[in-house]
Amino acid sequence: MKDEYLKKQARWLSEGQIDRRQFIRAAIAAGLAVPSALTLATNVLAATPKQGGKLRYGTSYGSTTDTLDAGTSEHGMTQALNYARGNQLTEIDNDGTLVPELSESFEASNGAKTWVFNLRQGVEFHNGKTLTADDVIATFNYHRGEDSKSAAKGLLTGITEIKKDGDNRVIFELSGGNADFPFIVSDYHIMIMPTVNGEIEDPNSPVGTGGYIIEKFEPGVRTTLKRNPNFFKQGRAHFDEVEFITLADTTARQNAVMNGDVDFIDNVDAKTVALLGRVPTLNILKTTGTQHFTFPMRVDSAPFDNYDLRMALKYAIKRQELVDKILLGNGEAGNDVPVNASMPYFNTELPVHEFDADKAAFHYKKSGHSGTIQLSASDSAFTGAIDAAQLIAASAKEVGIDIEIVREPSDGYWSNVWNKKPWCACYWGGRPTQDWMYSAAYTADTEWNDTAWKTGESAEKFNELVVMARSETDEVKRKDQYWEAQKLLQDDGGAIVGMWASFIHAHSKALAHDEKIAANWTSDGSKLAERWWFA
Structure with missing residues (x-):
């Protein structure tokens, strides 16, 4: 009975029907000690969204080649911008x-x-x-x-x-x-x-229906927005202003939030989590979803048009080492499919692609390849991508495969390297369903098929299965179709899915948010600008 009474008083306080003094008086009357009543009042008010202030959002994403055409959005900054200005x-x-x-x-x-x-x-x-x-x-x-x-x-x-x-x-x-x-x-x-x-x-018009209106768009630098006074969602878009600031350099991004130059940063390097966690003005926020880091091999480009070379590389990577050294344990090893146990119809019987010197050497010899293989990478792909590429080169060297790391510029990486160079580093935020993930990056008809795995018996069968599973209402049949699709993709496809990674953020303690945080994308489902507020 007391709990229900306090919940009602808390709701009235959050809605402004009573003030802090009245709430504390009611809480004491219900039997709470004065310190407990004061703490409860503070917590209720902190959890109550307030309008005002300027959010400075430091993001690792952004390129001078970015546009406002939502259809060409390639990374987390333009995604967050799309959600802030549109619906x-x-x-x-x-x-x-x-x-x-x-x-x-x-x-x-x-x-x-x-x-x-x-x-x-x-x-x-x-x-x-x-x-x-x-x-x-x-x-x-x-x-x-x-x-x-x-x-x-x-x-x-x-x-x-x-x-x-x-x-x-x-x-x-x-x-x-x-x-x-x-x-x-x-x-x-x-x-x-x-x-x-x-x-x-x-399509490059800044006009949308979202909670914020674009005032200035500087690709690869910053975008400033002001609150839309006619936003249709009640209880959302609390900031008066929002500024997205591209800070591709990990150290610069970290220093900016530590110094109070920005209020929030995404893609915190796992190596610096402990350091940032000791800053008294900051909170560390981790969410676990479907984000994964990949190294797509384009099967329409030599030498990756060779099945045995692809298999040699899949077996030449120490995936748990990537998780331990790049993510510092904040994730799990990948298995060359963009599906994990958190998603429906995950195939629990797939072979495990982990470092196997004998299998890697067997397939490499069978491929007939010799000479250096280039792997393009930049920390613009994901924090630690260069280090991850070096670990891959080191483990491949143990089985006689020579990999040359090509350090690509951060600016323009998503336009000039990803989906163009034969082998590169990449990240995917993931999708909530298999059909959506496949349709976004693996089917023959998508622009984002970064492995170019579109033709050949296995690829054609995979595409057929995706279409069949999409409309299948029998759960057993649908599971069988998705399981077979995963086997084909893992075996013949060009994707090396190395790691599943948690999203790690750092933000000012002045920022507040709902108790539940979305994990489908970084930064509260890339909707932080709409969902958060200053306490």
Whole structure:
């Protein structure tokens, strides 16, 4: 009875119906000692979102080649920016659940081949235009167009028709059933854009429906935003201003948060966690999700077009050593599939790809290759990528494979190196479902297939299985399809999935957030700007 009474008083305090003095008086009357009442009042108020202040967000991501076209967003900074300035039909909430966002509700029919999204009414873009079904349809058509370069194009190939039923109802017809479709439309590339005469006039326009309005965009340097006074979400977007600052250098990023020049940094080096943890003004935040670090080999480029060479490299890597020395234990070893035990239909019977000198030497000799193999890396790929590449070169040398590390510039890494050079370092934030992860990076139709694994018997079979599993409603059959797909990918594919890594952040103790923190992306699902506040 007392607990219920205190919860009610705490709710009233957080909502401003009573003040701190009244709450403390009520808590004492309920039997709490004065010190306990004071502490409880402080905690309640600290957990109550307050509006105001300027968030300075120091991020390891950013490039001078960045644009405002959400479809070409390549890394964590532009992703966070997309979420700050715009919205999708759905979103992954901070507790990991899928919820409507620009849609108010959605429902499926016809074996999940037809999906209807009912739009929120009264939502405005930053330019004052009211959101309608035409904006949604034009946005999706932009991403799935024949000449589209959008990273979301591969996710949307199953759409055969999009139509509207009035201004606030959008209907998607799919070529096959897809129970995961509402997850797909939450993808950060598919930020709903405003139309002009029914068309997307400028995909690089800063205009969105999000909690913040872009004031200045300096690619690879900083982006400044101000709060949108007409934001449709109640209890979100608390800061008056937000500034995203690119700090690609790990030491510079660490010093900035230690010195109070920024309020938050992502991608804390595991080696400096203890040091930052001793700073009295800072908190360390770790979240564990689906982030993984990879070394994609493009199978359309020599020497990685050779199956045995790929297998030799997969067996020449000491993955646990990578976890121990690069992540300092903040993660787990990878096994060359972008799926782990936290995801549905994880194949528990896959062979373990760990360092095996005999197997590596066998496949390397069988490949017929000789000479140096180049591995491109930069800490822009992930913190510690250069050190990880050096560890890979050292273990490969033990079996007679000579790897040359090419240190690439941080600026432009995602435009000039990743998805272009034959072998490089990379990170993936992961996706909540296998279909989404495969459609983003492994199927033949996605722009982000960074291994170019698209042709050949195994790749073609893999693509067939992904399509089959997408619409399969029998759980046993779907599991079998995903298990076979993982076997094909692990064996024949060009991805070396070396590590699954926790997200590690450092932030000022002046910042506050909900009790639950999203782990689907770094920085509270890349929505820190919308979800956090100054206590």
